[in-house]
Amino acid sequence: MKKDIKIGFDFDKVFVDYPPLIPDSLIDYIYKKHNHNLIYRIPGTIEQKIRLFFHLPAFRQPISNNIKILKDFSSEKSAALYLISGRLGFLKKRTDEWIKRNDIKKYFKDVYFNFDNHQAHLFKNSIIKKLAITHFIDDDLDLIKFVAKQNPKVNFYWMRKAHKVHKNSKRYKEELAKNVTPVTNLKDVYSSIFKQ
Numbered sequence: 100m101k102k103d104i105k106i107g108f109d110f111d112k113v114f115v116d117y118p119p120l121i122p123d124s125l126i127d128y129i130y131k132k133h134n135h136n137l138i139y140r141i142p143g144t145i146e147q148k149i150r151l152f153f154h155l156p157a158f159r160q161p162i163s164n165n166i167k168i169l170k171d172f173s174s175e176k177s178a179a180l181y182l183i184s185g186r187l188g189f190l191k192k193r194t195d196e197w198i199k200r201n202d203i204k205k206y207f208k209d210v211y212f213n214f215d216n217h218q219a220h221l222f223k224n225s226i227i228k229k230l231a232i233t234h235f236i237d238d239d240l241d242l243i244k245f246v247a248k249q250n251p252k253v254n255f256y257w258m259r260k261a262h263k264v265h266k267n268s269k270r271y272k273e274e275l276a277k278n279v280t281p282v283t284n285l286k287d288v289y290s291s292i293f294k295q
Contacts, residue, residue, distance in 0.1 A: 110184035112238035118158040173206040182210040185219030
């Protein structure tokens with residue numbers, strides 16, 4: 100049996116989807132400072148109101164397949180699960196409501212949200228180190244590349260939609276560290292950790 104497995108999960112694009120009909124690339128562009136892939140913007144008052152609107156339940160549906168497999172992760176007695184999200188403080192109420200509505204907190208040993216508005220990559224890196232995480236799943240490739248370099252013994256999983264993981268895509272061709280694996284769903288991660 101595997102021992103001391105500590106798995107960290109991002110929140111958005113792992114358990115909760117982006118709004119429908121809005122391209123992921125546009126949302127990523129809005130969230131980060133232009134021409135800098137690792138600086139995350141703190142939105143002003145008007146933009147916060149717009150983003151709060153798009154965090155209403157109708158726009159932020161659960162990713163059902165990933166939540167279903169989360170139950171399998173939680174049944175593995177050798178693993179401790181942690182939710183580690185870069186979500187900013189102005190989204191705290193919407194986030195708490197979503198988690199309560201979808202009843203996922205019970206699967207995690209603890210949850211960590213970036214409600215103090217640190218830079219997401221630095222926040223996640225600090226939690227990964229603090230908890231001695233052994234496996235981490237996130238959809239943000241730039242963030243993954245940063246934390247993978249900082250934590251070479253951790254297994255990272257880059258969660259992308261199937262067409263974005265295709266070997267001919269530009270993002271896939273970017274050199275990934277040996278400890279980064281592209282995946283399209285949590286079932287692939289589960290198999291990688293527990294079914295070897």
